[in-house]
Every structure is written in structure tokens, then in C-alpha cells.
Amino acid sequence: MKKVIYALILPLVVVSGLVFANLQIKNEPSKRPAPKPLSAAEREAERKKWEATPEGIKFKEWEASPAGKKVLDGIAKISKHISDFTNMEAVITSLSLPPGSRLGFGVMARINGVDYIVKFEPEKPQLEQLHSLKVDDKIIIRSHNVSYAPKYAYPIVSGEYVERDGKLIFKRVPRKGGC
Known part of the structure; x- marks a missing residue:
């Protein structure tokens, strides 16, 4: 009987020892050094290197084209508003984004006579209010970011604050854990 008990306890001790040792290894801090940020000269060199690639050449051609x-x-028309928030x-000119877009939820809007894609990153409760928007609604938008891509014929404004008729209908919720 003692031999059976020892035979059952021995594998249990070995396995628990391995599990405990594995936990200690995982809790140790990573020994990989954090990547240091590139200097301005290094960034410039990387950008020049990218511009020489086929994708970089295509992008530069798009920027010089009439569409670009x-x-x-x-972007230049609203840059002051973006930087000052x-x-x-x-x-609102359309409740749908251009065909083939992968920006998530958004609408098309005209600001100062120029059409823009206004994209949102809404939480579930905010969707209902955003879905209440209609074509020709006048809204107030604030944003910290405007971007562009050759895939889209319009600048892309990240909607962070939207109000209609003096009522707040959307305010971007900051991400948890920083950025």
C-alpha cells in the first residue's frame, strides 16, 4: 500500500515542481532591450529608403496627381481647426462610405465646400445616436486627426466630438491603458 501511495505522490510532486518553476520563469522581466526611438536623421534615411521602393514611388506619384x-x-483647408481642436x-452628404472602404463606421460630410470621410470608433451605446444622423443634417465636428491614403479620394477625419442642434451625440472614449 505504501508503494502505491509513493508511486502516486512522486509524479504529483514532480509535476507541481515543473509548474512552479515555469511560473517563476514567466514572471521574470523580459531580457530583450526596448527598441530605442530613431533619430531624425535615421527617420529621414528610412523614409528615403521607402520612397525608393515600388510602393513609395506609387505613393509619390499619387501625391503629385490631381486626385492627390x-x-x-x-487637408490644408481644415488643418488649423484640427491643430486647435x-x-x-x-x-452630412452620405450615410455610407465609399465602396470598398475598410474604415469601420463613418459618414461623408462637406466642410467648407470640400467632401470628407468622417470615421468614428464608437462604443455600443454611442452607435444609436450616430445612426440617427440623416443626409443634410448640420453637425459640429471636432477632431485631432486628419489622414489620407491613395485608396480614398477624400481626406479622412477622425470624429472625436460631434454635436447636432446643440446636443452632444458623440464623444470619443479614450482607450484604456494609454495611447
């Missing part, structure tokens, strides 16, 4: 210039001019009056 139109997008960049649209001030109100921009907009009119």
Missing part, C-alpha cells in the same frame, strides 16, 4: 493634390488641399461646421 485635391486630397492634400482639403476647434469646431467645424459640416453637412
Whole structure:
């Protein structure tokens, strides 16, 4: 009987020892050094290297094309509002994004005579209020970010604050854990 008990306890002790040792290894801090940020000269060199690739050449050609210039001019028109996070009056022109877009939820809006894609990252409760928007609604938008991509014929404004008729209908919830 003692031999059976020893035979059952011995594997249990060995397995628990291995599990405990594995936990201690996982709790040790990573020995990989954190990547240091690139200096301005290194960033510039990397950008030049990328511009020489086929994708970089295509992108530069797009920026110089009439479509690219139109997008960049649209960005320039609202850049002051973006940097100051001030109100921009907009009119909803479409409740759907251009075909093939992968930006998530968004609408098309006209700000100062230029069409923009306004994309949102809503939480579930905010969706209902955003779905209440209609074409020709006048809204106030604030944003910290405007971007562009050759895939889209419009600048992309990240909607962070939207109000309609003086009522707040959307405010971006900051991500947890930093950025």
C-alpha cells in the first residue's frame, strides 16, 4: 500500500515542481532591450529608403496627381481647426462610405465646400445616436486627426466630438491603458 501511495505522490510532486518553476520563469522581466526611438536623421534615411521602393514611388506619384493634390488641399483647408481642436461646421452628404472602404463606421460630410470621410470608433451605446444622423443634417465636428491614403479620394477625419442642434451625440472614449 505504501508503494502505491509513493508511486502516486512522486509524479504529483514532480509535476507541481515543473509548474512552479515555469511560473517563476514567466514572471521574470523580459531580457530583450526596448527598441530605442530613431533619430531624425535615421527617420529621414528610412523614409528615403521607402520612397525608393515600388510602393513609395506609387505613393509619390499619387501625391503629385490631381486626385492627390485635391486630397492634400482639403487637408490644408481644415488643418488649423484640427491643430486647435476647434469646431467645424459640416453637412452630412452620405450615410455610407465609399465602396470598398475598410474604415469601420463613418459618414461623408462637406466642410467648407470640400467632401470628407468622417470615421468614428464608437462604443455600443454611442452607435444609436450616430445612426440617427440623416443626409443634410448640420453637425459640429471636432477632431485631432486628419489622414489620407491613395485608396480614398477624400481626406479622412477622425470624429472625436460631434454635436447636432446643440446636443452632444458623440464623444470619443479614450482607450484604456494609454495611447
